[in-house]
Amino acid sequence: MSNKSKCRDTCRRILSTTETTLQSLLDDLEIGGCGPLLLQDFFWQCFFQSPETPTASVGGSIISRVGIDSAKWHCCQRANNPQCQRLCSKTFSKSWITYWKEFQTKCLTQLSEENLRNCIDEVDEPCELGCDGLSFCTNFNNRPTELFRSCTTQADDAARNDVSYWQMQNQFSLFGLNLPLKKSSSCTPSLWQAVACTLEIKPCSRHTHTTQICRSDCLDILSQCVDWTEMDLEHTADSICSGISPQNPLAPCISLQDFNTPSENVPQRIAAQVSSPCKGDPCEANEVCIVNNKCAHGTHCTPxxxxxxxxxxxxxxxxxxHGTYVRIPIPNNPRGCLKICKCNRGRIEECQPLLCVSLTxxxxxxxxxxxxxxxxxxxxHCSCFAGEVICSKRQCETSALTGRNAAYTTLPCNCPPHFIPVCGSNGNSYPSACLAKCAMLSDSNIDLLPCQDPCKTQKCPIGYKCVPNPKVCLSLMHKPCTQFMCVDGATDCKGLPDDPVCDTDNKQYPNSCFLAHSNARLGYRGPCLRNCRSSGQVCGINGRTYSSECSAFADMVSVDYQGPCVAVGLISDSKTPRCPNVICKELSNPNCLGITPPGACCPICGGALRLLYSRKQIDRALYALQNQSTDSLTLNALLKSLERQIQVVQCTLRGYLTVELDIFVTVQSTEKNPTLVQLEACVREAEKLASLINLQSPRIASELSLSSLTSAKIVHTLDTSGFSPNSNVPSILLMFVTAIFALLAR
Incomplete structure (x- = not known):
């Protein structure tokens, strides 16, 4: 049934094997010459049609547990039409063969289901930065800060084949319609090349991730190039463009003009400053590729x-x-109920139901x-999630009832800007007891001392040694939010999982057990970092004092300034110093996009977001996981899951829980002296994260650690007014830098 001889040979060899599973069979076929798995292809459909075949019966338990594609299953809630919602659920649960064609015809081709279509595209082909290595669609190369869904050699070949077919048949194929071409000087080969490459490479709009061609471009091409005398009267340029272009002229869209000429403004040497090593799937079929941004400083390691x-x-x-908890829809449940499962060495298992929630x-x-x-x-900034109103707790300068607030301090609850740090029972550090209480902590949940080494106050049983294990829990229902672990002195450390830690002498151990048995003191969790200072106290932007810059980075926290924390910064939306008694480090580029984080003293460069999350969602997950580890519901787990979405090796993600009850996240360059392109790439990565969260991409909704995120607000700014007495940047220079960023964004 395949038209590829290598694929047929692979298929015969695999099916002659008596012991196989459906998953291994599909993986072997994919890498054995059959190409990517596409269920609209009849060849691949054969493996899901007959439940009596051995492979289907073996895979049946997997399908019943996880579904055909549980990530796309999450998209079904995005359907506007109830019929499309039902067809979507049936298609991606276990009845693809029966419902796919109907679902595609009645739903995916409809303009009204654009949100559903984009959600499904985001699963297999997420919008990622940069495009290079193309031999046919060369106008798409060297664009490191633009987004594309399918910048691959396969898409490049497909575009070449499209153009050859159109020229040979003298017709243009678009969404199942064959449009006859007329001879016209305006219909040049370069134009059709731009059309084919845009359809196959799929550039994305910046904030909505849509891939729709601009209506004006669509109308121009079809009006000038299609021989309408050969077309049915039911089809017009306007009716066809209505199905592939946004109706609203102000809506984001992809302009063919941007890709009709080479990208001369971003030469190859600039594009090389940004790299995405996971492009092209360098790992095995059963492995996840994760960017190692510790290599960005030229160290000798795999990126x-x-x-x-x-x-x-x-x-x-x-x-x-491995180890990730995921949310999977429960089939045949009209309320859209979910269950939590765990990825365990290649298998989805340990499933248990979540409390059902109506999306009211x-x-x-x-x-x-x-x-x-x-x-x-x-x-x-607020969001609505299943009847729950979620808002930041920012102190507003004016009140609708009383006018200007005379006691306005910029801090929540009008707390005074006193720095007398306390430690919450959730593991978070607060600048003062007033701010801790404003964050809804009761007196019993506040320790009137800064967060410190928990092993100084906690005792382990005889024969055990205490090792700090600090974390910030995202719910006050997370009790206890344990900050330490007790290691049995009789345990064989070699049999424990690899979970590296670094001691105060910058020596790395495979896990906490080896550290404890060596009588070493914990410096920080994670591998020892090489591109940071390993000594000298620093203050993190979360108001917490760390033993070193490396210790702060290991906790995914940016450094605010050198030395211990001494102040809480007044809150604003600008990129300016906020503490008069603190000396801020000079920015790598004073005109960069960035902001001063809430409560911090010094501005930073990078893309910055404020994230809202549902505490009720966290509480529901805690209830479901009460007999298992709940570490996936901590701030660190959330940040690590978000960081996996960052594909540029020169960028890293950091964040903290703010006093305004939201999560501040920044995507910053790992380079000590980043270029404009590298700074812009990190800003674009932050904006990509905001789009994924606001669109509730399956990449967010599927993972338990990210599923509580409800809204993201972009807060980075170019404002540099009052940065420092010595950085009075002329307005002409600021305009020049702004023009460069705009040029790179084209």
């Missing part, structure tokens, strides 16, 4: 690592690493806000 993972369904291309709107007085929406209440 990525491969970890054993699990596919979210028999035909899913989306994988999560939120009531705000006499008004309603739909589920999934974001909105503003006074100066606070």
């Amino acid at each position: 990525y690592r491969c970890e054993l993972g699990c596919k979210l369904g028999n035909v899913s291309e989306y994988m999560v690493p 709107p939120c009531l705000l007085g006499s008004n309603q806000q739909p589920h999934g929406s974001s909105f503003e209440i006074d100066c606070n």
